Amino acid sequence: MDTQQMQMEQMGQFRITVWEEENFQGKHCEFMQECRNIMERDFRKIRSIKVENGVFIGYEYPEFQGQQFILEKGDYPRWEAWSGNSGYRTEHLLSFRPIKCAKHSDSKVTLYECKDLTGRKFELCNDYPSLQAMGWCSKEVASMKVNSGAWVAYQFPGYRGYQYILERDRHEGEYRNYNEYGTQAHSHQVQSIRRIQQ
Amino acid sequence: MDTQQMQMEQMGQFRITVWEEENFQGKHCEFMQECRNIMERDFRKIRSIKVENGVFIGYEYPEFQGQQFILEKGDYPRWEAWSGNSGYRTEHLLSFRPIKCAKHSDSKVTLYECKDLTGRKFELCNDYPSLQAMGWCSKEVASMKVNSGAWVAYQFPGYRGYQYILERDRHEGEYRNYNEYGTQAHSHQVQSIRRIQQ
Structure with a gap:
């Protein structure tokens, strides 16, 4: 991690909140960095998400395994909002991490x-x-x-x-x-x- | 329709092929213009699509009603490829028409x-x-x-x-x-x- 990335993390440039129930209900937790396994935080599942700052990748399984879901700033009230894969329905999203090297104007x-x-x-x-x-x-x-x-x-x-x-x-x-x-x-x-x- | 659009239609600038079965199998038909109701062509359904030229909108129901699906050039081997709506599963796509006013550099x-x-x-x-x-x-x-x-x-x-x-x-x-x-x-x-x- 370089100095700029460390500073972004410290300044809250990456912020995501996850809820156990749909429509931002029930138990919730805010993260400013990666989460390798939401079940270790005593969540049984994730059913809604708000990305407040930065961009994240969500993964179907713990330890960044399985289907990937790009999570840009915005509201994800139900699992359909991040999945986008009509054919391979998965309601799991059990780990996530910030994407630090996105540079829109220089890609x-x-x-x-x-x-x-x-x-x-x-x-x-x-x-x-x-x-x-x-x-x-x-x-x-x-x-x-x-x-x-x-x-x-x-x-x-x-x-x-x-x-x-x-x-x-x-x-x-x-x-x-x-x-x-x-x-x-x-x-x-x-x-x-x-x-x-x- | 202006002269340029008529010319594009005549020159095959819009071309789509639809199949009754998945993976481009079974009965099929090519169109260079709109189709208000595929069932009038004795299709019972559409299950795969190739867009060869131009851009189309697909609609869930006849007469351009219901959910809309943007269909850009490429292969759509199954209904999941055009739907993208994991939560509101519809396997219907019964009418479609070309989009004639797309101008990417001037939108x-x-x-x-x-x-x-x-x-x-x-x-x-x-x-x-x-x-x-x-x-x-x-x-x-x-x-x-x-x-x-x-x-x-x-x-x-x-x-x-x-x-x-x-x-x-x-x-x-x-x-x-x-x-x-x-x-x-x-x-x-x-x-x-x-x-x-x-």
């Missing part, structure tokens, strides 16, 4: 046709609700290199389906195969991608 | 705090995965005026939940109350918004 990612950052490539600095409309001929991306900032890639066009958060400061920004996109990823299917705004 | 919308385009306002020209992060204090938008282009507004942050497509060339771009956002809209809740790319 760059390179997509590759083949794994291990090989084959045809395409460099992006902007949001693309449809990679095919941008000229990428396939519905798959086999590997990706984040050169700067943080990104969220999605299984389907229009920012739908599985969410994969890709950060410059994880794996040195290298995602060399689909199983590095996320622990639940089971294909290379990626049809939209966007920058994360801090 | 402007004004959000209003109160209905009938009154109260505090905010003018946007860019994509916002979190309106609250941008400085909008509420999780609601009471009315909107599309000054140019076409937009998709969402119930929740991060482009999730109900989708409302807003176009300059419908209602003269004026959406004066939430029930004009869509026939299924039942609140002013809008927490993210983005431009539609042609």
Whole structure:
């Protein structure tokens, strides 16, 4: 963690409150940093969330495992608000952490046709609700290199389906195969991608 | 319809193929313009879609009624790929039409705090995965005026939940109350918004 990030954490630049019941009811707790397992705080579940500052990733399981959910500033009154995955319904969100390297105005990612950052490539600095409309001929991306900032890639066009958060400061920004996109990823299917705004 | 739009339709600038079964199987049909009711083509349902050119809106019911689904270029192998509404599962998509006024580089919308385009306002020209992060204090938008282009507004942050497509060339771009956002809209809740790319 660099000095700027430490200062942001100390200044409350990351703040999230989670509730055990829908619509911000019941037991709740505020966090200004990561939480590896909400059950260790005697929560049985999380059913509503407010992100007050910064951006977080939520995970389906403890220790940052399973489906990923990008959590930007705003109100998430029910689990449907963060899931966005109609087909793979999961009501679990058991761990979360702040995303510290998002830099909206300076984000760059390179997509590759083949794994291990090989084959045809395409460099992006902007949001693309449809990679095919941008000229990428396939519905798959086999590997990706984040050169700067943080990104969220999605299984389907229009920012739908599985969410994969890709950060410059994880794996040195290298995602060399689909199983590095996320622990639940089971294909290379990626049809939209966007920058994360801090 | 102006001359440019007619030319685009004639040149196949809008092309969508729909299938009766998942994964592009079974009976299918290609369209280069709107379809008011797929059941009149002897389809019982739609279960997969490819958008080959342009951008379309899909609707839950015939005659452009019910939930709206933005359909950008790409592959939609199952209904979950276009729905994105985990909480209000609908597997219906029975009518669709092209969006003709999308102009990504020249899109402007004004959000209003109160209905009938009154109260505090905010003018946007860019994509916002979190309106609250941008400085909008509420999780609601009471009315909107599309000054140019076409937009998709969402119930929740991060482009999730109900989708409302807003176009300059419908209602003269004026959406004066939430029930004009869509026939299924039942609140002013809008927490993210983005431009539609042609």
